[in-house]
Amino acid sequence: SAVISQKPSRDICQRGTSLTIQCQVDSQVTMMFWYRQQPGQSLTLIATANQGSEATYESGFVIDKFPISRPNLTFSTLTVSNMSPEDSSIYLCSVDKGQGYGYTFGSGTRLTVV
Amino acid sequence: AQSVAQPEDQVNVAEGNPLTVKCTYSVSGNPYLFWYVQYPNRGLQFLLKYITGDNLVKGSYGFEAEFNKSQTSFHLKKPSALVSDSALYFCAVRDGHTGGFKTIFGAGTRLFVKA
Numbered sequence: 001s002a003v004i005s006q007k008p009s010r011d012i013c014q015r016g017t018s019l020t021i022q023c024q025v026d027s028q029v030t031m032m033f034w035y036r037q038q039p040g041q042s043l044t045l046i047a048t049a050n051q052g053s054e055a056t057y058e059s060g061f062v063i064d065k066f067p068i069s070r071p072n073l074t075f076s077t078l079t080v081s082n083m084s085p086e087d088s089s090i091y092l093c094s095v096d097k098g099q100g101y102g103y104t105f106g107s108g109t110r111l112t113v114v
Numbered sequence: 115a116q117s118v119a120q121p122e123d124q125v126n127v128a129e130g131n132p133l134t135v136k137c138t139y140s141v142s143g144n145p146y147l148f149w150y151v152q153y154p155n156r157g158l159q160f161l162l163k164y165i166t167g168d169n170l171v172k173g174s175y176g177f178e179a180e181f182n183k184s185q186t187s188f189h190l191k192k193p194s195a196l197v198s199d200s201a202l203y204f205c206a207v208r209d210g211h212t213g214g215f216k217t218i219f220g221a222g223t224r225l226f227v228k229a
Contacts, residue, residue, distance in 0.1 A: 033216075033217075035219075041221070041222075042204060042219045042220060042221045042222050043158075043204065043219040044219075045216060045217075045218070048216065092157070092158070094158075096217075102148050102150070102160035102163050103148075103150075103158075103160065103217060104160070105157050105158040105159075106157065107156075107157045108157055
């Protein structure tokens with residue numbers, strides 16, 4: 001299975017600022033996924049990031065708020081823009097090595113907005 | 115659209131007893147079903163999956179799950195629970211028919227195993 005390095009592992013940010021989360025995979029993958037896990041809740045898919053094309057966002061998430069980059073097959077970034085306390089969550093990147101296989105997740109970024 | 119339900123927020127079981135964590139799903143095509151576990155302050159870990167074949171699938175740490183097509187269920191089981199199994203468990207589903215890679219997660223069930 002893939003190994004994912006995600007950073008930062010945690011951050012405390014001021015409201016109105018932006019944070020960029022990086023996700024590095026040790027092998028090439030076609031699709032990368034960004035999830036949000038709010039305190040005490042399940043994972044919600046933010047967007048799917050394919051290399052060479054715009055990310056596909058789920059309902060309730062927009063590119064202006066969560067811009068995503070996917071410059072190559074091993075790397076992606078998610079930016080949380082103009083943050084408010086409601087953005088306080090754990091953000092996770094994940095990859096799928098092939099259809100039908102389980103995801104591998106990064107260790108997550110615990111974001112607190114004050 | 116696919117969906118998954120975990121009807122229990124919490125399951126309590128004594129160490130050594132069998133445990134079951136319930137999951138039901140809805141997809142338009144063939145389901146790809148998964149269980150993940152999240153230990154405190156740690157990331158999500160893949161436990162097991164059902165794609166096709168035997169309805170009973172075995173995974174990590176002695177866990178198994180039974181796929182029941184008629185009941186659209188995929189309950190997680192373990193014959194003898196350990197205190198170290200205490201964690202948050204997520205059921206997840208993907209629609210294999212459409213060929214999409216999007217995976218939807220259930221709300222999660224917190225398992226407490228008492229010594």
